[in-house]
Amino acid sequence: MVLNRESAWALLTEYTQNPNLIKHALAVEAAMRAYARKFGEDEEKWGITGLLHDFDYEKWPSPEDHPRRGAEILRGLGYPEDVVYAILSHADYLGLPRKSPMDKCLYACDELCGFITAVALVRPTKSIHDVDVRTVKKKLKEKAFAKGVNREDVRRGIEELGVDPDEHISFVIGAMQGVAKELGLEGEPGAEER
Numbered sequence: 216m217v218l219n220r221e222s223a224w225a226l227l228t229e230y231t232q233n234p235n236l237i238k239h240a241l242a243v244e245a246a247m248r249a250y251a252r253k254f255g256e257d258e259e260k261w262g263i264t265g266l267l268h269d270f271d272y273e274k275w276p277s278p279e280d281h282p283r284r285g286a287e288i289l290r291g292l293g294y295p296e297d298v299v300y301a302i303l304s305h306a307d308y309l310g311l312p313r314k315s316p317m318d319k320c321l322y323a324c325d326e327l328c329g330f331i332t333a334v335a336l337v338r339p340t341k342s343i344h345d346v347d348v349r350t351v352k353k354k355l356k357e358k359a360f361a362k363g364v365n366r367e368d369v370r371r372g373i374e375e376l377g378v379d380p381d382e383h384i385s386f387v388i389g390a391m392q393g394v395a396k397e398l399g400l401e402g403e404p405g406a407e408e409r
Contacts, residue, residue: 216293223263226292227270230285236273238398239329240266242391246324247317249390254316261317264298268305268321278308307368313375323372326364327387330354333361335400342402343395348384 231237247265251258271285286299301318304311305325313319334354335343354360355369373380395401 216295218259218263218295218298220259220263220266223266226288227266230270231273233273234399236269239332240269241394241397242328242332243268243321243324245394246328246387246390247320249386249393250320250324251317253386254320256316260295260298261320264301264317264321265324267298268302268325278306282306283309319372319376322368323376323378323383324387326368326372327384328391330361330364330369331384331388331391332398332400333364338402340402341400343388343392343398343400344402346388348381348388351384351388352381 227237227240231240243265244262245265248258248262250256251261267285267289268282269285271288272281275281275284282302282305286303289299289302290296297315297317300311301313301315301321303309304313304318305321313322331343331346331351334351335341335346337360338345355366373383376383378386391398391400
């Protein structure tokens with residue numbers, strides 16, 4: 216199978232209607248593409264892996280189904296096994312070791328992208344351009360903030376990837392800034408004056 220972003224997008228939007236889940240997929244795709252460029256890997260493959268990592272979640276959110284149902288669909292469509300495995304291994308509860316750099320990047324970017332989005336949305340401007348490492352780290356310490364984000368997953372992802380936490384957070388913020396418009400995080404004009 217030749218990986219094609221257009222067909223991956225069609226698959227995502229066939230199974231996912233929730234705009235926030237679609238934006239999350241776009242954020243993780245952007246981070247994965249940026250890391251693929253940094254590591255000299257296949258940008259299309261890594262980006263599509265990020266785009267599709269949760270495509271089945273809206274229909275089958277339970278741990279019994281997600282991401283297993285998605286993996287079955289991807290295999291049926293002929294997606295490469297390393298893409299399917301990376302998607303499966305991002306779910307800790309399946310107990311699959313993350314072996315490849317792509318597996319580790321997906322895991323390290325997934326929860327962090329969601330958290331950075333939450334940080335951007337509480338900024339007065341609602342802009343990803345007003346998010347910095349210091350703010351993200353401060354918010355990570357606030358247990359009541361974005362309670363759905365597992366801080367241990369964020370920590371473990373950084374550790375498994377073997378990168379400096381500040382550099383990783385900065386890198387993911389930068390990747391997301393590149394798709395700010397698609398994420399709805401460009402900001403609100405004049406919000407900083409309110």
